[in-house]
Amino acid sequence: MESPSHGGVFNKPTDKLVVKFTESVSFDRHLLAHDIDGSIAHAEMLHSIGVLTQEESEQIASELLKIRQEIEEETLKLSIDLEDIHMNVEQALIDRLGDLGRKLHTGRSRNDQVSTDMRMWVRNAIDHIDKCLYDVQRAFLSRCTKDADFIIPAYTHMQRAQPVLAAHYWLAFIEKFHRDRRRLASCRKRVNICSLGSAAVAGTSIPIDREMVAAKLGFESVARNSVDVSSDRDFVLETAFALTMIAEHLSAWAEEWIIWSTAEFNFLKLPEEFCTGSSIMPQKINPDVLELIRGKSARVIGNLQTLLVLMKGLPLAYNRDMQEDKPALFDSVRTVKDCLSLAALMIEQTELRREQIQKRLDTGYLDATSLMEFLIRRGTPQRQAHHAVGSLVRRAMDQQVRLEDLTLEEFKSVDASLDYTVYNVLGVKNAVEAFVSYGSTAPAEVQRQVKFWKERLSSSQS
Secondary structure, eight states: OOOTTTOTTOSSOOOHHHHHHHOOHHHHGGGHHHHHHHHHHHHHHHHHTTSSOHHHHHHHHHHHHHHHHHHHTTSSOOOGGGOSHHHHHHHHHHHHHTHHHHHTTTTOOHHHHHHHHHHHHHHHHHHHHHHHHHHHHHHHHHHHHHTTTOEEEEEETTEEEEEEEHHHHHHHHHHHHHHHHHHHHHHHHHHOEEOTTOTTTTOOSSOOOHHHHHHHTTOSEEOSOHHHHHHOOHHHHHHHHHHHHHHHHHHHHHHHHHHHTSTTTOOEEOOGGGOBOOSSOTTOOBOHHHHHHHHHHHHHHHHHHHHHHHHTTOOSSOOGGGGGHHHHHHHHHHHHHHHHHHHHHHHHHOEEOHHHHHHTTTTTOTTHHHHHHHHHHTTOOHHHHHHHHHHHHHHHHHHTOOGGGSOHHHHHTTOTTOOGGGGGGOSHHHHHHHOOSTTSSOHHHHHHHHHHHHHHTSSSOO
């Protein structure tokens, strides 16, 4: 068996330790299907320019499909002596077709071949993750209907701030994951550029048809500069960043739900199928899935850091360092997909502990801002109204009562013109109904936003 990657310039075989150190077939085998597709398109193009006959092109395509099936079924074993999946496929083709197999690599290099395979793999990964994000959005949207009129406390600084509709809270996550989907969609445009035919670094003197290959492989355009192609992993880093943002959003969501599921909060009842017990404490129901989603975000963040450092000082054009981009990216994609799949199921099945939340809605003076704005609407300057309501909250705190439990005389102590209409903005229900601004938790506004997302996420997955 010859080694198509070693070349005739060498007098000595590669050291076995070097073979083991430099191999990538143990992880780049994930590119198999894309390598086969790219090679078939390349063979068809070589036929179109007269390098291969139609019969030869078809024979190569047929054998490549057989090789793919045999590798997938593990009847054809991969060898680390051949470095990577690309050389394994090529050597298998040469073993079967001889000189015809040797013709396939005409007009291309492993540099542009790997880049093209990676772009196709990333493109598919983006599409898959986008579908997972869509499922998470749909899960939150279903909660908007289920919990439509229920009020929960919103927090800032982990302190109770203002009352909001639960649907408004769920919509916040839909917005976050929408931004993630837009990032991926934007990234995909820069991924979907065909590298094949750029060859090693300078292009090729063979009159290849790069546009034909790009069209066959579903690319929107062809890369313009062969030197750039050999050095470019921007699309990998950009995808890794988009994945990191998804992981960040998932981690923040998981953290909040972990807190909300504690006995101290008791806001959520998590589905038992997504929890585990303790080896020593029989009463424990631990939110392990949420904790691992939070924990696995660290791996995704770390992978981005790995890729940034990997590429930060490489001279043009290709360097073998770039082989190490794959484990980090593959791991991030796999991790984010798994986390999103579990998140969608948990969101759908988790229950709000309505009675517990309702019992404590009146604590924290969630209606204080509504009272302040009531004074502002009556002509009181904002800072003066803020101070006045602050003094009323202190009075209520000292008496251990709600704002709505204060007497009219106490309200008049800060504004003599106040009458019983002040009670119309007190209490969480009145406070929620007082909102009017676009994007707020106003019931009518929330209904509009829910309708918007139902239409947007109905069937187009946009």
